Every structure is written in structure tokens, then in C-alpha cells.
Amino acid sequence: MNESAVSGEIRMRSGRRELVASGEVISIGDREFRLTEVTRVMYRAAVRANQASYTVGLARGDQRCTFMFDAYRRGTELEDAREAWTRLVALLEATTCPRIAARLVRTIVTGGTVPFGGSPSARIDANAEGLCPHRPFAKTVPWSQITGADTSNGQVRVWTVANGAVTRKPKMALDMFGWNAVVLPRVVAAFAAR
Structure with missing residues (x-):
């Protein structure tokens, strides 16, 4: 996994797949998700002493995509991955999760x-x-x-x-x-x- 942040962009690579979060769009491989159109989201971190494993998933209707990446205690890799992960989750929590929750509350109320x-x-x-x-x-x-x-x-x-x-x-x-x-x-x- 490598990560770079330029002007707010979050970029992560796992194998041949890349996740890029820039502005209101997250791309995973060749799939693009506008955060205003995402209907389902998931994220999870599993952290151990020398390794961390991160997962994020985005869905819009029937289209869904999951991105997983690992980080190991090599140089600053664990810290860099944690920082990228925290920024990605903060982005979802600020933009997508409140909108999804409001829609789900309306569904329940009706x-x-x-x-x-x-x-x-x-x-x-x-x-x-x-x-x-x-x-x-x-x-x-x-x-x-x-x-x-x-x-x-x-x-x-x-x-x-x-x-x-x-x-x-x-x-x-x-x-x-x-x-x-x-x-x-x-x-x-x-x-x-x-």
C-alpha cells in the first residue's frame, strides 16, 4: 500500500487496484462513486501490533465496490496508512453518512x-x-x-x-x-x- 495526499486528495494502492478520493468523488479501480449518489457505505479497520488491515466499501444501487489494503510496520507505513484511513473515514462521515442516515430516517418514518x-x-x-x-x-x-x-x-x-x-x-x-x-x-x- 502506498498513499499520497496532494491538495486534499487521498490516493491508495493495493496490488493493481487504486483508490483515489478527490473532492466529491471516490474512484476504486475503474469504478467512480460521486459521494452525493452513494446509497450504502461500509468501513472497518483491524489493527494489530505490527500490521493493520483496512476495508472501505461504496455502493450506488446495484453497483458496489470494496477496497482492502494492508499496512505493515516498515518505516512509516503503519502511520501513513492510519492517517490516510482516518482522512478517508472523515470524508465519508462528513459527506455521505449524514445524507444516508437522513434518507433512512425518512424511510422509517413513512x-x-x-x-x-x-x-x-x-x-x-x-x-x-x-x-x-x-x-x-x-x-x-x-x-x-x-x-x-x-x-x-x-x-x-x-x-x-x-x-x-x-x-x-x-x-x-x-x-x-x-x-x-x-x-x-x-x-x-x-x-x-x-
Whole structure:
């Protein structure tokens, strides 16, 4: 992986593929995604002492693309990769994630159901009633019992209240590798404990 930043541009290479983020466009190989048109996003980092592995995915309708790159402790490679990754995530968080969350909130308010995650990670469905893990016989947790959601150690966690106190363990968890999982905390914030 190599990375360069010139005038705000983020450029990363993994093997023969290249990711270039410039302005309102991210290109992965020969696919181009305008950030204003992206409908699904995912990102995830796995960091160890001497190695880091990063993944970002963008989708618009049926077109989707995932970019993965690794960094190792050679010179400044780990630090350079972390800095590039942080800038890329900040770009998505500032431009794409708020817009996607607003669209998903509108879908829920108008009676629709919205999935977060999916194969290979778990899935959580959101609707006007609350959140429901996507598995047989799972029950919907009402919005009135949900206090919030956060991200930690590669997971999105959903917190609830029981007997007047926030639970000590998350009620649901979802791997950040799933589509729009990273957007779930914003959607939960719009509905939690109303």
C-alpha cells in the first residue's frame, strides 16, 4: 500500500487496484462513486501490533465496490496508512453518512423497514416500532427502550434501558463490515428514547 495526499486528495494502492478520493468523488479501480449518489457505505479497520488491515466499501444501487489494503510496520507505513484511513473515514462521515442516515430516517418514518449489515455480518432491521435482529423468532426492541448506539472494536453496539438504568451489555451488536452498519448510530439517535 502506498498513499499520497496532494491538495486534499487521498490516493491508495493495493496490488493493481487504486483508490483515489478527490473532492466529491471516490474512484476504486475503474469504478467512480460521486459521494452525493452513494446509497450504502461500509468501513472497518483491524489493527494489530505490527500490521493493520483496512476495508472501505461504496455502493450506488446495484453497483458496489470494496477496497482492502494492508499496512505493515516498515518505516512509516503503519502511520501513513492510519492517517490516510482516518482522512478517508472523515470524508465519508462528513459527506455521505449524514445524507444516508437522513434518507433512512425518512424511510422509517413513512413506514418502511431498513436493513443494517448483512452477510457476512449480522443484520439489524429498523422500522417505526424499533430495532429487530434479523434472525428467526427475534423480537423487536421498541425505540422507547433504546438509549443509543456507538462503535467500538469493529462493532456497532445498541444500548437499551431496563428497570430504569442503561444495561451493562449492549442489547445488539453488528459488525462494522456490513452495509450501512456505520450509519446505524445516527439513525438510532433520531429515534432513541422518544
